[in-house]
Amino acid sequence: MHTLSEKTLKAIKSDFDSLRCTSKLSSEARALLASVAVKRKLSSEDYLWEMGDPGEFIGIIASGLIEITRYSLGGDEEIAMGIFGPSDVIGLSAVMKKTSYPGSAKALAKETEVIKLYLRPVLQTKKPINTEIHTWIREMFLQHEQVLRDKIDILNAGAVENRVFELINHLIRRFGRHESHLKHFIPIRLTRAQAAKMTDVRVETIIRLISRWQKQHLLSWTQDGILIENLPMLEKSLSKNKRLK
Secondary structure: OOOHHHHHHHHHHHHHHHHHOOOOOOOHHHHHHHHOOEEEEEOOOOOOOOOOEOOEEEEEEEEEOOOEEOOOOOOOOEEEEEEOOOOEEEOOOHHOOOOOOEEEEEEOOOEEEEEEEHHHHHHOOOHHHHHHHHHHHHHHHHHHHHHHHHHHHOOOOOOOOHHHHHHHHHHHHHEEEEEEOOOOEEEEOHHHHHHHHHHHOOOOHHHHHHHHHHOOOOEEEOOOOOOOHHHHHHHHHHHHHHHHO
16 A cells, blocks of 8 residues: 555545545544545546556546547457446456556546545455445446446437437436526536437537527536536427327
């Protein structure tokens, strides 16, 4: 295990207290994870790791966005596996299986912060607290798998409007702030190009669709995030468009 300065250790512990994925851990477990943690700041397009790199650490996203991509078998097409944001944990499979990362992890936001956890020294020690850490790892595995399943659901949602609506629901479940039963705010700076990639839709089509929804006062797509003005009406508009077709 590496030695951290008192200031750095305190900052990481503070992150663990506030992040959804670690806040429910015992103070002892959080302190143990902090002892093997390094915090890294990434700019947009910076790589946390690249496909094929040895799986040495897992990443807990403290802020910003990370996209996981991998190349097709022919190596000529980059496939988006998912976009991950605050409190998401990535890289578990490679670390636990002691293999290389199956995809690349690239920052999508200008100010992305990731806590790198070098878990193996912790897991190799025989301490009672390890039971809690192992339980936490299993829970993070399940959450990561759910994100990947959601990606499949988004792509299988059918028409363009349905796919984008499914993406919005996916983001609400993971990051949303529920202002009322109608209004929901997603504090994620997702560009239209990124939304297009996640839904396998042309960027121009996404731009037109979002513009229409904004004119109908169903949502606002801003630099600070996505404000859904009226979720039930947005869903109703999908049903209406479907009947018209």
